[in-house]
Amino acid sequence: MLTESYFSSVSGPPITNNTAVAKDVGIYEHTLHPSHATPSTFKKSSVPRHGLAVSDTHVFAAQDDKSTVHVYARGSGGGRGGGGGGGGNHQEAVVTFPERIRSVLLQGDVLFLGTQEGRIIVWEVCTGRQVTTRACHIQAVTCLAATPLHLLSGSDDSNVHVWSIPRLLALDPTVEHEPEQTLSNHRAAVTDVAAGPGVNPDTAVCVSASRDRSCIVWNYQQGAGGVALRTLLFPAAPLCVSLDPCARALYASAEDGSVYAVDLFGTAEKPSSLLGPQGVEESGAGATAIQVSSAFGAAPPEAGPASCLAVSYDGTVLLSGHPRGQILRWDLSSRADSTELANLNASVTNLVCVSPLPPSAATATRPVTVVRPFLGSRTYNFTAQLTSDIQTTTATGGDGNGGDDDESRFAKMLGARGFPAESLQQAILALQQPTAAGDVVGDQELRTENEELWEIINEQRALQKKTLERYIEAKSTTA
Helix, strand or coil, X not given: CCCEEEEEEEECCCCCCCCCCCCXXXXXXXXXXXXXXEEEEEECCCCCCCCEEECCCEEEXXXXXXXXXXXXXXXXXXXXXXXXXXXXCCEEEEEECCCCEEEEEXXXXXXXXXXXXXXXXXXXXXXXXXXXXXXXXXXCEEEEEECCCEEEEEECCCCEEEEEHHHHCCCCCCCCCCCCEEECCCCCCEXXXXXXXXXXXXXXXXXXXXXXXXXXXXXXXCCCCCEEEEEEECCCCEEEEEECCCCCEEEEEECCCEEEEEECCCCCCCCCECCCXXXXXXXXXXXXXXXXXXXXXXXXXXXXXXXXXXXXXXCCEEEEECCCCEEEEEECXXXXXXXXXXXXXXXXXXXXXXXXXXXXXXXXXXXXXXXCCECCCCCCXXXXXXXCCCECCCCCCCCCCCCCCCECHHHHHHHCCCCCHHHHHHHHHHHHCCCCHHHHHHHHHHHHHHHHHHHHHHHHHHHHHHHHHHHHHHHHHHC
């Protein structure tokens, strides 16, 4: 069975004099499956909402009302293996920025930070390169969400900006860092934003929550300012939202303690859906505003309304963190009452689920130590570690001592001077190979089309020539 874990963070002083919980711990690593445990902790942090980001190697934590980010190392010598939640803590760096940090988000090896002044700071942790946008938000950037291609920033100014990540990371200094879209239907501060995993423009879905008691489901890549697909109206303001890993359902926690589940697509029990061509609402076909009045659960009064939500990797468990220190587990298959997993004796501000799967084979490198951010231009150095050996042993067996039979293609190219002869031969042979069948068909179609166009052109030329001859003949007869 895969071991699934999640991280939590707290903010503020201890609620009670509970000696079972360490006073100086700010970040916890928990095991969710197969049994709940807290194998490690990270000290000396007080993390605000939306201020925690976790990678396979590091933990990044913004600090309450400060311009600093604490960086912790995970793994050997880092935050793991603490023996009951105490040892193994390793704070790698404390990074200071020019403005107070209100939100952080990690996408690959790039950390995005939202500031109190409404800016986005981009930090490449493997190079140290830092990019800062102008203050496109007129108030603080309080929440961030991302896909591989886009960054979404929510603000107290009631707007959500959509940024192109490749454009933010462009090395060209003349590129202007401006948002591609602005989603501006809300009438109060944006409290949270969540994005689906899809990057196709037709399925680019995100959800924004606001203190105007609504959540809006957007297609953020369509139209001049995005397309509001549905507006969900709640009895109380939603404080935080989370999407199912496949963006099939939306989960929201409101300030009255209620927890809502909204199916975006039809199920066997409820064939009607909010999105898609078969979308049907009780208020009539084509309506975009939908009242959500029935909650599937409510937080205990002693816990308070959930300040953060997270859905497990398989989409069967919802976790909620509460201001009185409780972390509750909700079974989404039965949607039964919640059970308490832990009490951290301080306000829980963030929950981040970690994928139980190993890093993708496409991820060739990973940061060992982060490179501190710098402003201005300097040598662009990439500092990372290869995720696999550059030398492999063949399946037929080998001594593993670096012989020619055991060397990988990468090792041969790395050790050669210039371009290896074998690579040059393969390139020449590839150029000499006959054109693929598909290309031949395409070329033949293009050739036929050109011939037909030339026939039309020649007919027009002949007609023009005859017309000119008749005109000259008529003109000479008249004269």
